[in-house]
Structures are given as C-alpha cells and as structure tokens.
Amino acid sequence: MKRFFLGTMLIWLVFSGIYSQDNAIKKGLDVLSEQAVRAQLDFLASDWMEGRETGEKGIDMAADYIASMFQVYGLQPADFQKDRDGFAGWGNRRGGAGTGDRMNYFQEFALMKTENSDNHELAVITETHGSRKTTRFAYSNDFGFMNRPIISQEGEFPVVFVGYGLVNKEVDYDDYAGVTVKGKVVVRLIGFPGHRDTTSTAYKKFHPGGNEWTKYREELDRNELAIEKGAVAVIAVFTTRDITLDFAKNVFRYNFGDYEGDVPPVSSHTNRMYFPGDTVSKSIPVFSATHRVANELTTGTKVSLETFEKQVQETMKPDSRELRDKRVYFRQTVKTSVIVARNVLGMIEGKNPDEILVVGAHYDHLGKYDGNVYNGSDDNASGTVAVMSIARACMATGIKPERTLIFAAWTAEEKGLLGSEFFTEHPPAGNIIAYLNYDMISRNDDTDSSGVKCSMTYTQSFSTLEDISRKYNEQCGLGLQIQYKPREKPTGGSDHNAFVHKNIPVFYYMAGWHDDYHKPGDHPEKADIDKMTRLTKLGFLSIWDMANGDSLPARQ
Numbered sequence: 001m002k003r004f005f006l007g008t009m010l011i012w013l014v015f016s017g018i019y020s021q022d023n024a025i026k027k028g029l030d031v032l033s034e035q036a037v038r039a040q041l042d043f044l045a046s047d048w049m050e051g052r053e054t055g056e057k058g059i060d061m062a063a064d065y066i067a068s069m070f071q072v073y074g075l076q077p078a079d080f081q082k083d084r085d086g087f088a089g090w091g092n093r094r095g096g097a098g099t100g101d102r103m104n105y106f107q108e109f110a111l112m113k114t115e116n117s118d119n120h121e122l123a124v125i126t127e128t129h130g131s132r133k134t135t136r137f138a139y140s141n142d143f144g145f146m147n148r149p150i151i152s153q154e155g156e157f158p159v160v161f162v163g164y165g166l167v168n169k170e171v172d173y174d175d176y177a178g179v180t181v182k183g184k185v186v187v188r189l190i191g192f193p194g195h196r197d198t199t200s201t202a203y204k205k206f207h208p209g210g211n212e213w214t215k216y217r218e219e220l221d222r223n224e225l226a227i228e229k230g231a232v233a234v235i236a237v238f239t240t241r242d243i244t245l246d247f248a249k250n251v252f253r254y255n256f257g258d259y260e261g262d263v264p265p266v267s268s269h270t271n272r273m274y275f276p277g278d279t280v281s282k283s284i285p286v287f288s289a290t291h292r293v294a295n296e297l298t299t300g301t302k303v304s305l306e307t308f309e310k311q312v313q314e315t316m317k318p319d320s321r322e323l324r325d326k327r328v329y330f331r332q333t334v335k336t337s338v339i340v341a342r343n344v345l346g347m348i349e350g351k352n353p354d355e356i357l358v359v360g361a362h363y364d365h366l367g368k369y370d371g372n373v374y375n376g377s378d379d380n381a382s383g384t385v386a387v388m389s390i391a392r393a394c395m396a397t398g399i400k401p402e403r404t405l406i407f408a409a410w411t412a413e414e415k416g417l418l419g420s421e422f423f424t425e426h427p428p429a430g431n432i433i434a435y436l437n438y439d440m441i442s443r444n445d446d447t448d449s450s451g452v453k454c455s456m457t458y459t460q461s462f463s464t465l466e467d468i469s470r471k472y473n474e475q476c477g478l479g480l481q482i483q484y485k486p487r488e489k490p491t492g493g494s495d496h497n498a499f500v501h502k503n504i505p506v507f508y509y510m511a512g513w514h515d516d517y518h519k520p521g522d523h524p525e526k527a528d529i530d531k532m533t534r535l536t537k538l539g540f541l542s543i544w545d546m547a548n549g550d551s552l553p554a555r556q
C-alpha cells in the first residue's frame, strides 16, 4: 500500500511539477504551527539551559537538543570537520547527542578563554644621581585596562611621552615624529590638540567629529597605532576627567527591574574568548591611569601635561620626548583556559550540491551570573527555533531541493561572532549563494502594539532578496510590516557579518528592540509567538524559493 502510494506520487511529481511544488510548500507550511514554535522556544530558553553561555554546561545541553531535533527531522549531519581532521567521529569524543555511532551534527573548534584577574602591577621607577626609587600603583585604584588582556606579560622598559599619540597627515601632525617607541612604554593623553577649548583654532582643525562612540573608537585606533609602532605598552591618561571615580566601589545592592544583586548586572560577558591563532605579538597592555600615575611619570622631567596641553593648543605642533630618568615596570597576569565550542549543522543535500544556501542563528547567550539566569529567549532562542523550524518544513515538503540547504545554530556569537566566523573560514565545499540570518525575532518594540513590525537588512546589490520577501509576505497574507534596510556592506551586530566579509549576499530578520535585551528578564512568556511564526514562514518560503527557483539573488 505504502509502496504503491510512493510510486504514484513519483509519477505525479514528474508530470505535474508546478502542482507538486505548491503542494510541497503547503506541507512545509503546515508543520510551522505556533504550538511547535512555542514548544521549542520554551525548552531552549528554560532555566535548564542555564543561559547557554559558550564553554558552560547549559550550551552543550542546548547543542545536543538542537542536534536531536535535526535528527528527528531527518537532516543529514553537515560535519566538515571530519574532512579537516582526516577521519569521521573525532568530534564525538565529548559525549552528548553525538556519542558513539550516532550522527555528528557538530562543527567543533577550540577557543581560548581569559577571565578577569586582579593580579596586575604597574610601577614607576625614578633613577636620579645613581639612586633608584620604585613607586608601585594598585590595580583598580590607580590603573585599569582600556583593552582586555589576553596573555600574561612582564618587564621593565624606558618610557616615551607621545602627546595624544595622534598622527593626522591631512593637517601635518605627527606625535611620533622624532621619537622611537620600539621596545618602550608609550604615555599618551586622551583627546586631541585644542580639545579642552571648543572655540580654539586647534579644536576646529583637529575636531574628529562624530559622537562619543566614534571618539572612543578613534582612541582605540590610536592604541593600535602605538602597537604598530612597536610599543610594549600604552599608558593612557584622561585629562578632562578623573578616572578614580570609575574604580570606586558601591556598597549598596543593585536593583534593576528583575535584577537585584551584590554586583552590577552584566550587560555582556565578563570573560573573553578568541581563536588561539598562531601569535600573541599584537597583544600588549593598554593601561588607563590616574593623574597620580601621570604625575609620578612626569615629575622631574621636561614634560608637564598641563603645559603641553596649553602649548599644543597654541602651536598645533607636537612635543614628544623620552622621559629620561624614568622607567616603567609592569606585570599583567591573565587566567586562561581552553574550551571547546560547537556549531550545530544539519544539511539537506540538493540535486546540485555545489550551490548552497545557509540558514543560521546563534544559540548561545550570556549564561548565569550572581544567581540570575540570562535565558536569552528573544536573543536568540527565537532565531534558533526559526532555523530548526525551517529545516523541519523543508524536510516536510518531501522533495529533494535543487540546491543544498545548510541549517546552522552558531555558538559564541555573544563572545564576538566567533561561531559563524569559524564556519566561513572552514566552509563546506561548494558555493554559498546566500545566507539567511535570524537574531531576535519574537518581540515588539514600544511603537508596535499590534505585533507586525520587523526589519530585513540585506545586501543592497541583491535586490531580489527584497522582491522575494515582499512577494511571499503579500501572497501568503503574512501581514508583516517590514522595514527593508538595503546596505552596501551590512556588517556588524550578528552572524551575517562573517558572510558579508566573504562577499556572500545576506538577508537578516529582526523583530524589535526591548528593555529586556541582555537582561535576565528576556523570558519566553514575553514572546509574540504569532509574529515569530510568521517570520519563520517568510524565511521558509523565501529560502525554499531560492533553493528551487530561478529567483536567485543575482546582482542587479
């Protein structure tokens, strides 16, 4: 009976291509029910997952759950790592859903993890007339870091004052002219010539424009410049404000909505992760230091920070010099460990496996801190459920697509978009022709009382991406009010970033900003399941169209 039915189906498929495609899509849409979406979201965003922080137990549970679902839906594992390592199954050594002979849906890689330590030293050494004085400063009292240390380093070095550490060829200004900083500690001020007086000529000449954020970025770039020049450390001094207040401890408990605790609520991870790479040479300490440190460095030298600022505002000429009788000793201690991170990858092989479409969302979040679980329901259990659901819908069509589909749950997005970056650096054989990203698709912003607003960011030169989205939103009566955001290079913010860097066309759905973003209150009961389901349907229809039709994202 069953065999007879399949045979009939096959003949039917051959003779009525169009009808069968419509029928297949209907089958796909049928499995995208609000109930199924709700069920998966509630589990993935439950306290059992402990906030799904990369490197912790909860995320491994989440990964195993996603892999199990892929297996239930009948997806093939898309495990490219076995090609890299030379034999299959290597990635199974950690147990979980991939244990033993079971299918391996994991793309594993190592990440270095550094944790905050307060074991750092900074001392100023003054050598005069054959005597030597060492003044030791305390971490988190007199100095902190502008960067995040990733390796332990120690040494004693000569010191050079380099003004603002600024090089601006357009106005012929170079704080590094006439001094060598290679192998030395660089002391520099935050700001630029004339920054204290907005009416000064210097201010108008050097004003970098932009907002506080762009100014901050510029300061970070100047630290990078010092590294390029060969400095072994940077000591940055804020002259317009006293950073001592930043180090001051509060004695009360913190109350922020759902949150109450002894430490401030974390808005991002307290540790840092990065690819081990082959070199540590570019990692140097960038200290931010109080005026006490700055004064100890300049007392008895020809440099006075106040005099320099007044003078450079007038002359607009640098006055960099080595601080002859001074040396700086520092010891930076970093606690590191190596963790295993896992992307979860499922695949539906197409008739033409050289052409690949990728649907992805990050499944990691911030973990748990100080008794609070950061469930990350909207960010981004919601997107992960969309990926799993679209995979299920594609399988439910019962049709082998023309092109290959890869479904990806990315790890370590919250640690710096690392999972998707690893994938694009270790891609499957073939051509990735488009990437669909989901990040935060279940909430409504303040202006969206009826739950219809969302955005689609996409690679501008591939306007068919917008056409396809518009077509299905209308044709299937999804009723979404989509703000289309074409961008030449839509980088930043989420996992589409890595694909953009590889010149792969991307489109990226997001629902709405809300106050629970990166807070413990990002709970599944606040999700707009109806909206989330509609966004999932739209993704399925678009991606299925691209996997089978001619409306590929061709450059316009």
Ligand SMILES: [Zn+2]
Pocket: 379, 414, 518
């Ligand atoms: Zn996030």
